[in-house]
Amino acid sequence: MMGPDVTWYLAVAGFLFAIGTLGVMLRRSPLIILLSLEIMFNGANLALITFARMHGELDGQVFALAVMAVAASGVVVGLGLIVALNRRNLELDVDKLSTLRG
């Protein structure tokens, strides 16, 4: 394989996942949390595709496509929730949405 070997791609995937985690934990806006979630999904996808290349099997790429579909579904539901929050005039802050807290 030309260019960097598999290890470097996996390191990038790990960094992406960590950046996404940081965004999910640091930010309080549900929109930015959803965007950070996308970064985490993409880190996982990069690892899947790297392993598919490493083993020479396409199953990892098929799985990455399935992950993309699941991520799209997640975004639909998440954005639907955000629009519903806005309709009820609730503040867009995940710390303030604590009605279901035990």
Place this chain on the structure above:
Amino acid sequence: MANFVVWVVWVVAVFACLGSGAAVISFTNPFYSALALIGNLGSLAVLFLLLSAEFVAAAQVLVYAGAVMVMFLFVIAYLGRRADSPWRGGPSWQALGATAAAGALLVEIVVVIGQKASGRLSDEADISRGFGGPEAIGRLFLTDHLLAFEITSIVLLVAAVGGVVLGSEVKRTEELEA
């Protein structure tokens, strides 16, 4: 020479990818965050191409950077100024804890990769010309992974129904409250 060009493309794509990822989580205006995420997805598509995943790279640009991000931008435009999320002072131990947890996660991942890197990770399999093309992926999707394919369609259908329900529920609750 070709190897050098691949390295240069890789380094540029990785810097764009991680830089725009950091930009996504640091902008206070979600509109800029969403634009940065488009850059992140685009540079990831370049990495996918380098890993000979042509079809996934194309799907990434079409589905993610195209459709999903347009949906995001529509919602951000709909929310207008309410979508802004300035950095608040807040309890700083929370931010410190979050950073420490993300750092610990990163160290964990890097250590695991480092332990495996000396062994089997460094040898890549030889691949045929059609690897990662639409034909090979489509064949695999409709034979070995048919069940996953069908389940994916059900997941998307349920998400679409959920989106409609969440978007149109407000009238009923208003009637209940009145």
